[in-house]
Amino acid sequence: MPPCPKCEYQETIHCGVVKTCLDCFRRDSKKLRSLHCYEYGWPELGFKLARRGTCTTLLDTKLPDEVVNKAHNLLANSAFGNYSLINNNCEHFATFCEIDVRASEQTTFVSDCEQKIREAKEWTMKLLQRN
Numbered sequence: 001m002p003p004c005p006k007c008e009y010q011e012t013i014h015c016g017v018v019k020t021c022l023d024c025f026r027r028d029s030k031k032l033r034s035l036h037c038y039e040y041g042w043p044e045l046g047f048k049l050a051r052r053g054t055c056t057t058l059l060d061t062k063l064p065d066e067v068v069n070k071a072h073n074l075l076a077n078s079a080f081g082n083y084s085l086i087n088n089n090c091e092h093f094a095t096f097c098e099i100d101v102r103a104s105e106q107t108t109f110v111s112d113c114e115q116k117i118r119e120a121k122e123w124t125m126k127l128l129q130r131n
Contacts, residue, residue, distance in 0.1 A: 017083060017093045019075055040098065053106050060098050071097045086110055 003010040007021035026032040040060035042050065047057050062070075074080045074097065081088050091104040 017075070017080060017090050019072075038094075056095075056103070056105060058095070058099050058101060058103060062098060067097045086114075 004021060004024050007019065007024055009018065009020040009024045023032065026035065036054060038053075039055040040058055042055040042057055044057055047055055071093070074093070080093055080096070083089065086107050088102065089104060089107065091106055092102040095101060095103045
């Protein structure tokens with residue numbers, strides 16, 4: 001596939017968090033996906049009742065230009081670390097640019113499960129050591 005004429009993004013070359021035009025960001029094969037508003041500062045009850053991945057209780061404090069400048073600086077200096085689907089993905093990047101916290105509502109469930117598995121493994125090992 002040739003590079004995008006707007007942003008020069010080429011799917012076969014880039015991986016991780018990259019700068020693209022909006023059309024490349026939305027592209028899924030030959031169709032464009034719709035965009036959804038992600039809202040900050042929701043009350044706890046509203047957050048629990050909302051569809052996952054649409055909002056957070058974390059507060060945003062930056063102006064849009066500040067968020068974009070932070071994203072540009074992080075990308076230009078390769079300052080966000082290696083991409084990881086669970087621990088350092090595009091949602092972590094966007095949230096960090098907005099509120100200086102690496103957070104991903106999408107991966108919270110997986111991270112919580114990993115933690116519970118580790119705790120169960122530790123508990124099992126302690127139990128086996130007693131016997």
